[in-house]
Ligand code: NAD
């Protein structure tokens with residue numbers, strides 16, 4: 001197998017690259033990444049010298065570059081994770097999301113179609129997506145693979161659009177595709193703009209913890225390594241043309257999760273109980289803030305035999321330990337442009 005993994009220098013992508021490089025020494029793994037603010041080759045230090053691993057620096061929005069790359073390497077599998085992934089950034093700058101998430105995905109589909117068109121056997125285009133395409137739930141119910149799409153943010157709308165295009169290429173051209181839609185991930189190497197690593201970093205630095213609205217929004221959290229193992233299972237056993245939901249069955253109201261995180265941080269940092277909670281600050285709600293996400297992953301569990309391996313408390317503690325042991329990583333990614341982003345995103349909202 002010659003597999004192209006896009007976005008492999010990002011949070012989830014780096015865990016997928018590591019898993020495939022280590023688990024399948026006979027596969028050739030190519031990691032294509034533009035190295036935006038979210039991409040970091042430090043995430044892959046432990047595997048960068050492996051003989052079955054190659055890094056390619058490039059942009060999926062550049063159609064000619066992508067086609068040439070496919071012509072040159074003749075990949076037989078694609079696992080597509082490259083994306084602009086943060087909802088708040090999609091609100092302030094939607095165009096990047098349209099380019100990377102929609103145009104970039106179509107460039108990859110076109111390139112795969114062009115080189116595979118005479119023989120689709122043993123080829124697979126695997127598109128990694130999010131539960132946010134399904135919209136928002138009230139207090140009851142779960143997203144299943146049949147839930148109609150109803151995205152609300154420019155991010156989720158761009159991911160929904162890319163999902164539709166992947167299905168259209170399967171329906172129209174018979175391109176062998178599979179899609180998975182996963183809930184919120186957490187774990188090591190996540191960029192500190194998303195809730196958990198942002199709050200870990202702020203607690204370390206005794207900065208305020210900006211909770212949007214009343215903190216009543218609910219997310220279903222999955223440990224990133226469990227997402228990577230689900231991707232492995234779906235890539236190898238998933239049925240062409242199908243969609244699989246991936247989730248942790250682990251719902252948390254934001255404010256409850258934040259309070260647990262504060263307790264763990266107080267303990268790990270040797271601070272007085274309750275010290276981190278004092279940093280909680282309620283700020284103006286996110287525009288179009290989805291109330292609740294909750295995934296029903298029965299199909300994946302029953303048909304392909306996947307299940308999450310970690311309980312949330314254990315995963316959260318592991319995550320905190322990693323950030324505390326890797327302050328250099330944190331300091332590197334939060335210097336420079338991060339400061340500008342932070343000021344723009346959070347000033348005047350308290
Ligand atoms: P991330 O932002 O950490 O990483 C994205 C990676 O894509 C980065 O390495 C970046 O450099 C690269 N990239 C961005 N634009 C590119 C371009 N034009 N060309 C090539 N590379 C480019 O994202 P993540 O959290 O790891 O998410 C990965 C995928 O999983 C995304 O498709 C996202 O929609 C999906 N997803 C994420 C979550 C989550 O909780 N983070 C949940 C479900 C699904």
Ligand code: TYD
Pocket residue numbers: 087088184193194195196198210211212213217218219254286
């Ligand atoms: P986030 O990690 O951005 O993931 P997503 O929006 O894709 O679910 O946010 C998770 C939840 O935390 C979401 O309900 C928004 C909330 N949140 C805050 O309250 N404050 C913050 O500073 C951030 C980044 C998120």
